[in-house]
Amino acid sequence: MLTCLAHPDDETFGMGGTLALYARRGVQVQLVCGTRGEVGEMDPELMQGFISVAERRESELRCAAGILGLSGVYFLGYRDSGMPGTADNHHPNALAAQPTLEVATKVAHYIRLLRPQVVVTHDPIGGYKHPDHIAMHRATTLALELAIDPNFTSDLPPFKPVKVYYQTMPKKLLRWAVRIAPLLGMDPHRFGRNRDIDLATLVQEGDFPTHARINCRSVSEIRDEATACHSSQLGGSIGRKGPMAFLRRYLGNTETFMRAYPPPEKHLREMDLFEGIDGT
Numbered sequence: 110m111l112t113c114l115a116h117p118d119d120e121t122f123g124m125g126g127t128l129a130l131y132a133r134r135g136v137q138v139q140l141v142c143g144t145r146g147e148v149g150e151m152d153p154e155l156m157q158g159f160i161s162v163a164e165r166r167e168s169e170l171r172c173a174a175g176i177l178g179l180s181g182v183y184f185l186g187y188r189d190s191g192m193p194g195t196a197d198n199h200h201p202n203a204l205a206a207q208p209t210l211e212v213a214t215k216v217a218h219y220i221r222l223l224r225p226q227v228v229v230t231h232d233p234i235g236g237y238k239h240p241d242h243i244a245m246h247r248a249t250t251l252a253l254e255l256a257i258d259p260n261f262t263s264d265l266p267p268f269k270p271v272k273v274y275y276q277t278m279p280k281k282l283l284r285w286a287v288r289i290a291p292l293l294g295m296d297p298h299r300f301g302r303n304r305d306i307d308l309a310t311l312v313q314e315g316d317f318p319t320h321a322r323i324n325c326r327s328v329s330e331i332r333d334e335a336t337a338c339h340s341s342q343l344g345g346s347i348g349r350k351g352p353m354a355f356l357r358r359y360l361g362n363t364e365t366f367m368r369a370y371p372p373p374e375k376h377l378r379e380m381d382l383f384e385g386i387d388g389t
């Protein structure tokens with residue numbers, strides 16, 4: 110299984126349960142990460158012993174990867190682009206500023222190298238419209254085409270994964286969060302640690318079908334442990350307080366995915382991303 114994501118913490122916050130579950134079932138779970146999360150805001154105290162935000166966040170990712178049981182972590186070497194409208198979007202190495210083909214070429218290399226049966230990436234709006242998530246979604250989608258194209262130059266032979274999924278935000282949770290946020294003194298239009306997530310719009314625009322629901326109850330403690338690794342992104346309270354913790358707590362034990370390939374039949378309801386694959 111190969112998951113192609115934008116930042117350190119994307120592997121844990123949205124799909125940590127799923128990754129941990131498959132790793133424990135003996136699946137080799139690999140991660141391609143577009144950036145090192147350079148733009149993540151951080152308490153200066155947490156920078157002790159680190160020379161940069163990127164170094165700190167890479168170490169957090171390696172901690173989480175160990176706990177989740179990932180077999181490998183590969184960085185594409187781009188820079189975190191921050192949220193829409195910020196100056197970080199225009200940094201020459203910003204992931205979101207790169208031509209999709211260039212990023213896709215790198216992702217296609219890993220698809221051919223690692224030969225995953227299942228590929229997972231962000232959904233078309235990047236979960237909550239983060240430009241880097243959208244960039245990784247587009248690059249991975251194109252990379253899947255490149256990986257099977259015999260004319261795509263690479264030392265590695267063409268390879269086609271059996272299944273491809275996009276991780277989606279659980280819709281019920283989103284609707285519920287929009288309703289309850291004001292009761293907790295939060296603005297559903299300005300949600301998240303950096304107040305830059307508009308939950309109300311996501312309910313409409315992120316209305317993707319759910320084709321697979323993965324029950325992660327059996328690994329919820331592992332996911333919590335991996336979450337604690339990303340302490341710089343948890344508002345300094347190891348995830349027990351703050352808006353993101355609120356969201357996470359109510360994510361429950363189900364992680365949801367939309368199937369991109371093979372094209373899903375109507376009302377598809379899978380409980381396992383490897384359903385239908387020989388030997389599982």
Ligand SMILES: [Zn+2]
Pocket residue numbers: 115116118119239242
């Ligand atoms: Zn992210």
